[in-house]
Amino acid sequence: MKLNNIVPDQVVSDKKILKNVTEPDKESKLVVLQSVGYPFLCNLVENPKIEIFDKELFELYAKEQWEGYTAKEGSFLFDQKLLPDYAFKIIKAHPDNSKITDNTSILLMEVQESREIKKIESNVRMEDVIGQERAKTKCKVIIKYLQDPASFRDWAPKNVLFHGTPGTGKTMLAKSLSNELQVPLFLVKATSLIGEHVGDGSRQIHDLFEEASALSPAVIFIDEIDAIGLDRKYQSLRGDVSEVVNALLTEMDGIDSNNGVVTIGATNNPHLLDFAIRSRFEEEIEFVLPDENERQTILELYIKSMPLAVKADVKRLSKCTKKMSGRDIKDKFLKVALHKAISEDMDTVTMDHIKYALKQYKKEKNEPKGMFA
Structure with missing residues (x-):
């Protein structure tokens, strides 16, 4: 039975469809989910908005109830704990039709209400970032460049990697750079760049860099960049993820070295990044725990x-x-x-x-x- 043909009364009784009769012999390496709410209840129930602030905790929560289930692209998984019968659509499964195990990486893709790329405004100041003096010192090059991009020519710090323990101020420092220099900041989560259809991801990245260039000098901050740029020994990049990575590499390489756009990637796990992506960053800045x-x-x-x-x-x-x-x-x-x-x-x-x-x-x-x- 296909999920698309389920009527509301069947949703609860037919939970067995979540597991295939024939167990797959492949282990899921990566599963990307999208929250869709209660799509089979004819809009009788309001769909709550799902916001995940701790992706590691969500991953543990997901594995606890869905370990052993089959991950097949286009199918659904239903929550049975906090929001019973709330549906999550499997946008990507690698390999497809594989079994979710304790080793599976599970990501929740953010649903964008609008594909329009918007810059954000921030009132965060450099002094609001407590500690991280070494990181602030290294950021002086970015500050100098954004103040006068044309003078740098081939010496522009175009791509910079922020890495370190979660919660140590990576996003705050990027916001403070934008605020203190009064330049636009485009802040995106890497998982939001994974398109549901072929071409979506690459178009988003192209539009993102095009908009930033039009408003240059500007800062692009890509958070959790490891979500799309894992080393191939951890996950093979296929489909939209591969497309997103290729588009990102093209934009990071750039054609005009004087366009006044700095791309900052942020990750908690720099060692997991694919070499092709990590090598594009001319500077790596580590964020450490406060003393x-x-x-x-x-x-x-x-x-x-x-x-x-x-x-x-x-x-x-x-x-x-x-x-x-x-x-x-x-x-x-x-x-x-x-x-x-x-x-x-x-x-x-x-x-x-x-x-x-x-x-x-x-x-x-x-x-x-x-x-x-």
Whole structure:
């Protein structure tokens, strides 16, 4: 039975269609999903918008319920946990008609409501990026170039790779460059460049660079570039992904070296990038975890903006947050403590809430309990 022919009453009872009668003997290397909501319920149910902020967590969530299922392009997988019967369409499966295993990379493609390429505006300043002094120093070349592109001629820093631990300020620094120089910033997720139809991806990339060139000087920031540029020993690039990579390489090579456009790629895993892509970056800038003093500054800034007062020794907190990124400190530490205090109808975040948040973080990371145990 084809999914396209299912009537609403059949959706729940025919879940067995998600698994083929004949089990495939191939293991899925890559599965790219697109959220489609409840397409078989005749618009009787509102489709919630799915936003994934932690792609690693989504991948674990997906594998937990779909391991052993068959990944076939054009077919659907149904969520059975948070949003029962919510459908995800398989846009790409490599190899096609293969089995999802614990080794499968699962990506959720962002659905673009409009294909129109838009530049974003930012009020982030360079000083808002705490630490990363080496990265800021290296970015002086980009700043100098964007201030006077014509003077660089063949020496332009056209392609730069930002890499490092998630949450260390890669996107923030790109935004600050755009803001401080007052140049357009085009920020895109690499997964959004994977087209559903042949030619979609290459057209998007061509339009992106064409628009940036028309508004030059400008910055193009491609986040999670490893999503389309994995080394071939990790995944073979086929179809639209291969097309996207080839189009991207063509644009990065460029024809006019004085067009005043800097392409910044960002990744948490530079070693996974295909050599053909990584070799195009003339400069690689590493982003590192904040040290103790930087963590203290980050904590002080975030605590000032919290809706509840915090009764805690910030210096002590900076010691117990070792190995946390700025994003971890905000989202996985302070926010957890804040929500715990609010759930208890407290008007202050206390050390008990801090200890609870730290315990949850350590549990998630499988680390020792630490100084507040």
